[in-house]
Amino acid sequence: MQQRRGAMQMAPKAVANLKKGVDMGASGTYKDTRGGKVSDVTPTEAIMKAIGFQPSSVADIQEGNYLRQQAKNFYNMKSQEIRALWAKGIAEKDQDIIARARAALKDWNTKNPDQPMVANLPAIIKKAKELQRDKADRIAATAPKAMRTQMKREILEAKGELLH
Numbered sequence: 253m254q255q256r257r258g259a260m261q262m263a264p265k266a267v268a269n270l271k272k273g274v275d276m277g278a279s280g281t282y283k284d285t286r287g288g289k290v291s292d293v294t295p296t297e298a299i300m301k302a303i304g305f306q307p308s309s310v311a312d313i314q315e316g317n318y319l320r321q322q323a324k325n326f327y328n329m330k331s332q333e334i335r336a337l338w339a340k341g342i343a344e345k346d347q348d349i350i351a352r353a354r355a356a357l358k359d360w361n362t363k364n365p366d367q368p369m370v371a372n373l374p375a376i377i378k379k380a381k382e383l384q385r386d387k388a389d390r391i392a393a394t395a396p397k398a399m400r401t402q403m404k405r406e407i408l409e410a411k412g413e414l415l416h
Contacts, residue, residue, distance in 0.1 A: 266304060273302020282310045290314065330360060331369050338371065339379035 276282055277298035282290045290313055297307035334356045341349030354371075361368045382390055388410070392403035 269304045270302050273298050273300075276301055282307075290317075327367055327369075334360070334369065335372070335376055335379060338376045339383055342377060342380035343383040 276293050277295055280292055282293050282297075282301075284290050291310060293301075293307060293310065297309065300307050301310075334353055337356065338350060338353035341347070341351075341353055357369055357371055385393070386407075388407045392400060392407055395403050
């Protein structure tokens, strides 16, 4: 009974591998979950995938892509943190916060000379202005154009600024 349950749990994966292997054989490419090409594959690699093995060439590419994506995500996260801190300092007119953001940027660039960050002051100032707006106004400003006018009207009504 337990062997049957184990076989049934493996069946969806086996079917998915078979389907992926057939697709790889037909197209000559390994595709990601969104259908984007990852790499070219040989008929032998397609057969290996169909029987449940990940071809080493694909595994190597996928591992490298994963590491690059992680590095990119970390860079973007740190960059956003620094910009947010700088914008907060501007919005609050706090020179100490701005100095901390500048120091964080300098520290990053010292430690990561091959991946320098540059302060985009117009974007930081725009973010600071956004921080000073009401949340309802920020939501309305980023709403799809078709919804924006109605949202702004509702906000004014909620604030009691629109006369009936």
